[in-house]
Amino acid sequence: MLFQRYGTFTGGIDLPDEKQATLDLPIAPIARPERLRVSLSPCGGRAGDVLVEAGQRVQAGQRLARAASTDNVDVFAPLSGRVASTVTVKIALGDEFAPVPAVELDRLGEPPNVEVLPRQEEDFRDLSSQELRERLAEGHLVMGRRPPRSLSGWIERARRHDCHTLIANVMENQPMVTADHRLLVEHGEDVVRGLAILGRAVEAPELVLAVDQRRVSQYRRLLSASRQHDVSRIALSHKYPTGADAILVKILTRRETPPGQSTLAVRAGVVDAATCLAACHWVLGGRRQLGRVLTLSGPGIRKPGNYYVPFGTSCFELAEGWTKTLVHGGPMTGLFTPQEAVVSPATEALLALDTPVGSVSRPCIRCGWCTDHCPARLNVAQLNDEYELNLVNSARKGGVMACVECGICSYVCPAGLPLTSRVKQLKRTIRLIRSRLPLLAGMVS
Secondary structure, three states, rough: OOOOEEEOOOOOOOOOOOOOOOOOEEEOOOOOOEEEEEEOOOOOOOOOEEEOOOOEOOOOOOOOEEEEOOOOOOOEEEEEEEEEEEHHHHEOOOOOEEEEEEEEEEEOOOOOOOOOOOOOHHHHHHHHHHHHHHHHHHHHHHHOOOOOOOOOHHHHHHHHHOOOEEEEEEOOOOOOOOOHHHHHHHHHHHHHHHHHHHHOOOOOOEEEEEEHHHHHHOOHHHHHHHHHHHHEEEEOOOOOOOHHHHHHHHHOOOOOOOOOHHHHHHEEEEEOOHHHHHHHHHHHHOOOEEEEEEEEOOOOOOOOOEEEEOOOOEHHHHOOOOOEEEEOOOOOOOOOOOOOOOOOOOOOEEEEEOOOOOOOOOOOOOOOOHHHHHOOOOOOOHHHHHHHOHHHHHHHOHHHHOOOOOOOHHHHEEEOOOHHHHHHHHHHHHHHHHOEEEEEEEEOO
């Protein structure tokens, strides 16, 4: 059997696919940008120490800055060019954009496309787990999901949690987004090899590739590689949000992630296709992570597609002058993109959408749709009441930290209430109290 079929979960919703504009379009390079503004802090926090100066010519892959902490990574030039200046940009960190310093490059070389690694002996299996971790650390790789994290740091965290199951999440079940799908179609063998590399580094005995059951016929080329590396192939329902980490882990392992914690708490790690590909290309090909594949789509895009884009490219430049709503990420969980935003490792999609018609939220009508569809089985209407009344401790007792922030409650609400953003705010408040006010932590712990 090509892919094993698995079960589903309670709640959720069937969303329109809306992928036809880019689903079958091969990955292509973008046109040469006028400039790149490369973040000096790809994972947020303190900026790295700049190693170049204005007017200096740099080559693609040349180190621009050295990481200021172990939580971050060194920064490399995505394309050849000239150092122009130091500027400030915004990159997506968690559920918001944050300003960070950046090195601006101009007089750029031509952008490349993603290349398939030539078939070769799997020499990474000759390395010990420790040697493989050291090799990955030399690559200064960043995981391709929000919030962006140092891959090397995440591996160490996974090992501390004795990660048993490592899952490559290629569900991609938000509408319009197809970048991971194209990576699996065109570079599936390298994605599988990257998953095997990460599994060996983490020392996880169980490797799983999870995909949308509607796409399995296009993934036949990776069958041999998955067998070679003992990767289980699982096809799941496209019901949203199957791709949410906690939901995916519960379906595949029957382990329930504690509210507010990572899936590593139940010895399961989740990575994305872009991270697997970057690990494979670095370890087996010595290719640095200088850009990523993202989906460019929506009514405002003249030429939708899946593009390999160098880090530091202006998001609005990619949108070719679009002046209305530009969503960073999928339409259910994405962020409204500011003008200063640039492409970073966490940029999976840019969607140029018509500005939504403004609407005034009305009082909750107690229809119960938000609770019926909530995959975490939360009483969302009650959490909304607690938000309005500032009953943070009551919300914590009601399980608000179990929210997976999928956006379904806002999507189905007939009253137009911003339920997802309100629940996120409750979670932020709880985390703030726990981290900054230890004397009051008993109120929410």
